[in-house]
Amino acid sequence: MSEYPASFERLIFELEKLPGIGPRSAIRLAFYILKKPVEFSTSLAQALVEAKSKIHPCRNCFNLSEGALCTICQSSRRDTSLLLVVEDPSDIVAFERTHEYQGLYHVLGGVLSPLEGKGPQDLTLNALVQRLQNNSQWKEVIVATNPTVEGDSTAFYIQQQLKPFPVKVTRIARGLPSGGDVDYADESTLLKSLEGRQTL
Amino acid sequence: MHVQWLRCTHFRNYDTLEILFHPRMNLFLGNNAQGKTNILEALYCLSTTRSFRMVSEDELIQFDQTAMRLEAQLMDDHGSERVALEFKKGFGKTLYFEEKKQKRLSLILGKIPMVIFSPDDLYLVKGGPGLRRKYLDAVLWQRDLSYLADLQQYERVLKQRNALLKKKETFLEKEWQVWNRTLSQAGSRVIQRRQEVVQHLERIAEHALSELTGNQEQLTLRYLASISWNGSIDQTQQLFLEKLTQAQKEERMRQITLVGPHRDDVELILNGKSIKHFGSQGQQRTVALALKLAQLTLLGEQRSHPLVLFDDVMAELDEQRQAFFLAHLQKQGQTFLTGTSKQDFKKFLGDARVFKVDAGRVALENEGSNKN
Ligand SMILES: Nc1ncnc2c1ncn2[C@@H]1O[C@H](COP(=O)(O)OP(=O)(O)OP(=O)(O)O)[C@@H](O)[C@H]1O
Numbered sequence: 001m002s003e004y005p006a007s008f009e010r011l012i013f014e015l016e017k018l019p020g021i022g023p024r025s026a027i028r029l030a031f032y033i034l035k036k037p038v039e040f041s042t043s044l045a046q047a048l049v050e051a052k053s054k055i056h057p058c059r060n061c062f063n064l065s066e067g068a069l070c071t072i073c074q075s076s077r078r079d080t081s082l083l084l085v086v087e088d089p090s091d092i093v094a095f096e097r098t099h100e101y102q103g104l105y106h107v108l109g110g111v112l113s114p115l116e117g118k119g120p121q122d123l124t125l126n127a128l129v130q131r132l133q134n135n136s137q138w139k140e141v142i143v144a145t146n147p148t149v150e151g152d153s154t155a156f157y158i159q160q161q162l163k164p165f166p167v168k169v170t171r172i173a174r175g176l177p178s179g180g181d182v183d184y185a186d187e188s189t190l191l192k193s194l195e196g197r198q199t200l
Numbered sequence: 201m202h203v204q205w206l207r208c209t210h211f212r213n214y215d216t217l218e219i220l221f222h223p224r225m226n227l228f229l230g231n232n233a234q235g236k237t238n239i240l241e242a243l244y245c246l247s248t249t250r251s252f253r254m255v256s257e258d259e260l261i262q263f264d265q266t267a268m269r270l271e272a273q274l275m276d277d278h279g280s281e282r283v284a285l286e287f288k289k290g291f292g293k294t295l296y297f298e299e300k301k302q303k304r305l306s307l308i309l310g311k312i313p314m315v316i317f318s319p320d321d322l323y324l325v326k327g328g329p330g331l332r333r334k335y336l337d338a339v340l341w342q343r344d345l346s347y348l349a350d351l352q353q354y355e356r357v358l359k360q361r362n363a364l365l366k367k368k369e370t371f372l373e374k375e376w377q378v379w380n381r382t383l384s385q386a387g388s389r390v391i392q393r394r395q396e397v398v399q400h401l402e403r404i405a406e407h408a409l410s411e412l413t414g415n416q417e418q419l420t421l422r423y424l425a426s427i428s429w430n431g432s433i434d435q436t437q438q439l440f441l442e443k444l445t446q447a448q449k450e451e452r453m454r455q456i457t458l459v460g461p462h463r464d465d466v467e468l469i470l471n472g473k474s475i476k477h478f479g480s481q482g483q484q485r486t487v488a489l490a491l492k493l494a495q496l497t498l499l500g501e502q503r504s505h506p507l508v509l510f511d512d513v514m515a516e517l518d519e520q521r522q523a524f525f526l527a528h529l530q531k532q533g534q535t536f537l538t539g540t541s542k543q544d545f546k547k548f549l550g551d552a553r554v555f556k557v558d559a560g561r562v563a564l565e566n567e568g569s570n571k572n
């Protein structure tokens with residue numbers, strides 16, 4: 001029993017799939033889109049499709065990238081002996097904002113969490129080990145997963161996996177509020193947690 | 201610390217309610233189902249963001265409404281602070297300090313320390329181990345918020361580990377090691393803190409019990425741990441890991457974590473005998489009361505006196521114990537009592553501010569004494 005025309009219902013239906021968007025917000029957004037000139041929706045639709053078709057995980061570090069390698073991996077000015085392991089690409093943005101960290105990154109694509117059905121094989125952990133195997137230039141791997149139970153467990157897992165390699169494995173300090181999010185932390189908090197990192 | 205006033209909007213059977221509290225003693229009288237417990241619940245809810253009744257939280261909102269708000273003015277030596285909690289159906293809760301929206305609900309925890317006495321306390325002695333663990337945990341986190349972080353961490357790992365146990369696939373040894381480590385780490389901290397506080401409580405509760413009965417009583421609180429505290433975190437964690445290895449087979453079969461502080465208990469022993477099994481109803485009630493009094497004393501040692509909430513308890517006490525409580529409460533913080541009959545509070549009436557509660561309306565009956 002639909003109250004709105006079918007195409008409008010469909011729009012609401014799709015919008016509602018977005019995180020944080022409930023039925024009421026979906027209807028509000030749908031009306032907003034409808035009121036705007038057609039250029040608005042064309043441009044939005046194009047942006048959606050373009051982003052999705054152009055952006056891939058970087059072959060090296062799994063950061064968002066339009067080419068095979070992301071801009072950080074391509075840069076010749078990065079310190080290639082430092083590797084910072086993060087949960088998501090948004091964490092990279094947070095660390096880049098500090099303008100302090102000069103090394104490279106590795107995006108795990110989440111953390112270990114059986115509750116969400118996430119085990120080691122669902123993260124880019126094998127690729128991480130590969131990166132250490134392929135190159136001997138690494139001196140330190142900094143694990144910057146969030147200070148949660150899952151983040152800590154994942155950090156410990158990584159430390160176990162990297163034992164065979166002659167690198168220092170460190171964990172960023174708990175400067176962040178417990179249960180806090182790396183990508184919500186302000187720059188100075190993030191800097192402090194980076195400076196206060198400890199060997200795992 | 202005391203609460204100067206409370207304002208409830210669309211909370212339970214209160215459309216709008218404003219009460220100016222007496223800084224020491226407040227008594228709410230009224231027939232059954234008029235809203236006395238609801239007032240205590242509002243205070244509790246502000247203190248912890250939750251209800252003490254085991255119900256769906258939506259029930260806190262008045263029938264036919266979609267949101268409720270609780271607001272109070274807190275007063276201590278440093279000055280006053282206004283706190284508010286809003287709860288909207290489907291949107292969750294929001295916390296405000298001085299009308300300013302706060303980022304996390306947990307920021308309110310510890311601001312309004314309180315201890316509730318209710319007839320249900322009997323189950324602290326009679327009921328299952330979960331209630332006794334909850335009691336210990338409440339004593340611990342109200343004394344020191346860092347315990348709450350430890351406990352929540354432990355509960356989260358436990359959930360994760362149980363989820364892993366329910367997975368059908370083959371077990372990846374390395375993955376297990378990780379969760380066992382995290383569980384034993386967080387768990388050992390919980391065990392340590394509970395072990396310590398049980399010793400503390402034992403001494404104080406025994407004293408309270410002797411005062412309540414007028415006899416020399418011997419009360420023992422024994423923390424029954426599936427992993428006993430081993431002198432240090434590291435050693436306890438070691439033992440924890442060993443127990444996990446031993447339990448591995450059974451855990452995988454039953455798909456649930458079988459060792460750890462989430463299975464622990466406190467054994468209560470009165471004059472050499474288990475109270476749960478051999479105590480009379482009266483003895484059980486008295487020991488439960490002593491445990492709550494110990495909680496009150498322990499919290500008061502640490503920080504300013506907690507609020508004391510007394511729901512329907514006074515009527516159950518004989519005159520001698522009422523006198524004891526009256527004397528005891530004089531030394532405590534702001535107190536809130538409920539009851540149905542004036543007769544049960546003869547000893548209190550002189551000092552308390554008395555309110556009459558009638559179908560969601562609260563009327564002032566007696567100002568209460570000015571002496572503080
Ligand atoms: N969400 C709600 N909306 C409106 N009324 C409610 C709501 N929840 C509970 N009530 C009403 O509140 C009343 C119960 O209040 P309360 O538990 O405070 O009673 P009481 O005065 O403590 O009674 P007693 O002496 O029996 O313990 C009942 O009349 C109940 O219908």
Ligand SMILES: [Mg+2]
Binds near residue numbers: 236237238511512
């Ligand atoms: Mg009641």
Ligand SMILES: [Zn+2]
Binds near residue numbers: 061062069070071
């Ligand atoms: Zn890259």
